[in-house]
Amino acid sequence: MKLRLAVPDLVSNSYFPAIAAVDLGLFVAEGLDVTVELIFPVDRAYAALRDHHIDLVAGSAHSAVSAFPNWRGVRLLCAQAQGMYWFLVMHSDLQCQRGDLSSLKGRHIGAAPWVELGLKGLLAASGYDLIRDDIRIGPVSRTQFPADGLPVNFGLNAATALRDREIDGFWANGMGAELAVRGGFGTLVLDVRRGDGPPECFHYTFPGVAARADLDDTASTAVVRAIRATHTRLKADPDLALAVARKRFPENTHAAIVGLIRRDLPFYETTIAADTFARMNAFLQSVGFVHTPPPFATAVFSAPP
Numbered sequence: 001m002k003l004r005l006a007v008p009d010l011v012s013n014s015y016f017p018a019i020a021a022v023d024l025g026l027f028v029a030e031g032l033d034v035t036v037e038l039i040f041p042v043d044r045a046y047a048a049l050r051d052h053h054i055d056l057v058a059g060s061a062h063s064a065v066s067a068f069p070n071w072r073g074v075r076l077l078c079a080q081a082q083g084m085y086w087f088l089v090m091h092s093d094l095q096c097q098r099g100d101l102s103s104l105k106g107r108h109i110g111a112a113p114w115v116e117l118g119l120k121g122l123l124a125a126s127g128y129d130l131i132r133d134d135i136r137i138g139p140v141s142r143t144q145f146p147a148d149g150l151p152v153n154f155g156l157n158a159a160t161a162l163r164d165r166e167i168d169g170f171w172a173n174g175m176g177a178e179l180a181v182r183g184g185f186g187t188l189v190l191d192v193r194r195g196d197g198p199p200e201c202f203h204y205t206f207p208g209v210a211a212r213a214d215l216d217d218t219a220s221t222a223v224v225r226a227i228r229a230t231h232t233r234l235k236a237d238p239d240l241a242l243a244v245a246r247k248r249f250p251e252n253t254h255a256a257i258v259g260l261i262r263r264d265l266p267f268y269e270t271t272i273a274a275d276t277f278a279r280m281n282a283f284l285q286s287v288g289f290v291h292t293p294p295p296f297a298t299a300v301f302s303a304p305p
Contacts, residue, residue, distance in 0.1 A: 001219055002033045004054040008042040008112075009153035011249045012173040013260040014207050016241065017080040017268065018058035021230040023244045029229065030222035040154065041113040043067065049074070049212060056223065061208035061272075062280050063114040065289050071299040073213050076277075078224045078270040078303060080207040084118050085267075087177035088190035090169035091162055096189050099196050101126050103189065105133045107168035110140040110161055112154045118204050119171040121283055122190070125198040140167060155179075156253070162186055174264075178256045193267060203279035208272070217301075224270055224303035231268040238262045272300050 005022070007015045019036055021027050027034040034056070039045040042059040046067035049057050057064070061076055068074035088109075090096040096103035101123065111119055116137050120130065128135065140154065140161045155176020161167050163185045170176065180186025190196040209223060233240060241261040245254050274296045284290035293299075 001031060001222075002035075003027075003056055003219070003223075004037060005034050005056040005058060006037050006039040006045040006048055006054045007058045008038075008040045008045050008060075009155065009173055010036070010038045011153045011156055011253055012175045013257065013264055014085055014173045014175075015058040015080060016244070016257075016261060016264075017207075017227050017230045017234070018056075018209055019248065020234065020241065020244045021226045023247055024230065024233060024240065026226045026229045026233070027223075030226045032219065032222050032226065038153075041115075043114050046074075046210070049210065052212075055211060055215065057210045058207070059210070060114060060205045061210070062117070062205040062284055062289075064208075064210050065284060066114055070290055070292065071294045074210055075213045075215070075220070075299060075301050076272055077209045077211055077215075077220050077301045078227050079272050079276075080209060080227060080270075081264055081267040082206055082269050082276075083193045083202045083267055084204045085174070085193055085207055085264075086115060086118055086171050087174060087188060088119065088169060088171050089159075089162065089177045089180045089186040090189050091165065092185050092187045094168065094187070096169075096187050098189060100189065101128060104128070104135050104169070106135075108136045108138075110158045110167040110170040111137050111172065112139065115154070115171065117287055118192075118201070121204055121287060122192070122197050122201045125201060137171070140170070156250075159183070159186065174260050175253055175256060178260060179253070182256070200279070203276060204283045205280060206272075206276070211301075220301050221303050224301070228270050231270065234261055235265050235268065238265065270303070274300075 155172035158170035
C-alpha cells in the first residue's frame with residue numbers, strides 16, 4: 001500500500017522516528033510503501049491531509065485541529081514520543097539564565113505557526129502577559145530552502161536568524177537549539193520535557209502520526225507497528241540515526257543527530273493515553289481551538305499490542 005507522509009520539519013529530531021521508519025525499511029516490513037514530503041508549516045501539512053494530497057502527517061498532535069475542527073475527520077494513530085518537545089533558546093549576549101522567563105520581557109521570539117501556541121500557553125501558565133510584558137512571538141522571515149536546495153527546517157532558519165541578531169530568541173526543535181548552543185550564540189532557557197516550566201505544559205502536545213479517519217485499521221496498525229519497530233531499532237543502536245541523517249540532512253547537522261536521538265530515547269513510546277489526550281484538549285480549550293472534545297476512541301486509534 002502506498003502512503004504519502006508529510007513532515008513540517010525534516011532536518012530535526014522531532015519527527016525522526018517517522019522518517020527513520022522510511023529509511024530503515026520498517027514501513028516496508030509492514031507492507032507499506034511510504035514516501036516523505038516536507039510541508040511547512042504544520043497547519044499546511046494537516047490541510048494537505050484533509051484535502052487528500054497526502055495520507056499521513058508526522059507533526060505536532062495538537063495542530064491537527066487547525067484543519068480538522070474539533071477533531072472531525074482525523075485520527076491520531078500513535079505518538080512518536082511523549083511530551084511537548086520544543087526548546088526556548090535566547091541569544092547568549094543577553095546572558096539569560098536557565099528557567100528565567102523574565103528575560104523574555106521586551107524581546108522578539110521566533111516561533112512557527114501553531115508551534116507558538118505552546119510557548120504562549122506556557123507563558124500564560126507562568127503568569128506572563130504578552131502585551132503587558134511586551135513579548136513578541138512570531139515567524140522568522142527566512143527562506144525555507146538554502147541555495148544548495150537541501151531542505152532546512154524552521155529550527156535551522158531560526159538559529160541562523162538568532163546568530164544574525166534578527167531575533168532575540170526562538171522556540172523550536174532540538175536541532176535548531178543544539179546548533180545555536182554549540183555555535184556559542186544561543187543559551188538554553190527552557191526544555192519542557194526535562195522539567196523546565198510549569199509541569200502541565202509537558203502535556204500540551206507531542207509528536208504524533210495522524211491520518212484521516214477513513215484510513216482502514218489494517219493500514220493504521222501497520223503504521224503504528226513500524227513506528228514501534230523504529231523505536232526498538234534506535235534504542236538498540238542510536239548510531240543508526242547517522243545513516244538517515246546522511247541521506248536527508250545538511251552535513252552541518254550530522255554531528256548532532258545521534259546525540260539528540262540518544263537524549264530523546266526515554267520519551268520514545270507510541271501509546272497515546274486517554275489522560276494525554278484529555279490534557280492536550282484542556283490546553284486547546286484554554287486557547288479556544290476546541291469546544292467539546294470528542295470521545296477518546298473517536299479521535300485516537302487503538303492499535304493492537
